[in-house]
Amino acid sequence: GAVVSQHPSWVICKSGTSVKIECRSLDFQATTMFWYRQFPKQSLMLMATSNEGSKATYEQGVEKDKFLINHASLTLSTLTVTSAHPEDSSFYICSAPSRAGTGELFFGEGSRLTVL
Amino acid sequence: AQTVTQSQPEMSVQEAETVTLSCTYDTSESDYYLFWYKQPPSRQMILVIRQEAYKQQNATENRFSVNFQKAAKSFSLKISDSQLGDAAMYFCAYSHITGNQFYFGTGTSLTVIP
Numbered sequence: 001g002a003v004v005s006q007h008p009s010w011v012i013c014k015s016g017t018s019v020k021i022e023c024r025s026l027d028f029q030a031t032t033m034f035w036y037r038q039f040p041k042q043s044l045m046l047m048a049t050s051n052e053g054s055k056a057t058y059e060q061g062v063e064k065d066k067f068l069i070n071h072a073s074l075t076l077s078t079l080t081v082t083s084a085h086p087e088d089s090s091f092y093i094c095s096a097p098s099r100a101g102t103g104e105l106f107f108g109e110g111s112r113l114t115v116l
Numbered sequence: 117a118q119t120v121t122q123s124q125p126e127m128s129v130q131e132a133e134t135v136t137l138s139c140t141y142d143t144s145e146s147d148y149y150l151f152w153y154k155q156p157p158s159r160q161m162i163l164v165i166r167q168e169a170y171k172q173q174n175a176t177e178n179r180f181s182v183n184f185q186k187a188a189k190s191f192s193l194k195i196s197d198s199q200l201g202d203a204a205m206y207f208c209a210y211s212h213i214t215g216n217q218f219y220f221g222t223g224t225s226l227t228v229i230p
Contacts, residue, residue, distance in 0.1 A: 032216060034218065038159075041205075041223075041225070042222070042223070043207060043220045043221065043222045043223050044207070044220050046218075049216075091159060093159075093161065095161075095218075097215040097216065097218075098215065101215070102149070102166065102215075103148075103149030103151075103166070103168075103211035103212075103213065103215045104149075104151065104163060104166060104211075104215075105151075105161075105209075105211070105215075105218055107160065107161035109158075109159075109160050110159050110160065
């Protein structure tokens with residue numbers, strides 16, 4: 001089946017630095033990718049929808065200047081957390097919709113960010 | 117916007133027994149997709165089962181089956197012969213027919229008791 005790979009799985013950074021998370025579709029082209037944030041024991045919260053070749057669409061309440069999303073190619077979307085703060089510590093998951101018309105989402109492994 | 121409701125934050129089941137997880141949703145669309153995803157401690161989201169709204173027949177995948185009641189907007193998941201590896205967070209999800217809008221429920225944490 002289709003595979004989405006996310007990197008890094010774990011990242012620890014100092015407050016004030018920026019961190020980049022990559023999401024790749026390995027065996028299919030993804031014109032759209034979704035970025036989620038998940039707090040412990042909670043559901044996935046959609047942050048933004050990245051679109052290849054155009055600006056990402058952010059959900060209400062998500063700071064677009066803090067969470068920079070770039071979808072430079074049909075197989076790669078990146079999320080950059082800028083000037084990270086401890087409250088940005090969370091689990092971030094990317095996903096891409098199936099292009100086979102099944103409505104299914106394929107998920108990356110997720111990235112755990114800890115900001116010290 | 118569509119909403120997905122899971123009214124059971126936590127459930128438990130004895131190993132080898134059967135458990136049913138509930139899910140209701142709200143939509144004005146007539147065609148859409150419904151899913152159950154499993155998120156084990158590794159936190160990798162895994163597709164358990166998928167249902168197309170235009171199909172009346174309930175989907176089945178080995179020990180997993182659904183009870184899809186379109187008029188009632190209900191989509192429950194039945195896990196038969198529960199195994200320790202079934203312990204996870206289960207999310208019910210709704211997808212617009214285009215696949216570009218996806219909505220998750222709040223999740224049900226399933227514990228399997230040996």
